[in-house]
Amino acid sequence: MSLLLRLAIYVPVLFCIAVVVCGQQHVTARQTIRDAVRRSIRWLLYSAAIVVAMTAIELLFIG
Secondary structure, three states, rough: OOOOHHHHHHHHHHHHHHHHHOOOOOOOOHHHHHHHHHHHHHHHHHHHHHHHHHHHHHHHHHO
């Protein structure tokens, strides 16, 4: 499975999860979407950092 296809699936799913999580804390749709976008970007950065760390560990131990 190509990386582009994985990202095309991962990003919308991550955003939908963020909408559900943020929807419990906000009253209006505008606030919910704004916070969900911020949270999705934060989660994407965390995911990228985890992938980089795992790749570094793999290269360190496996070579």
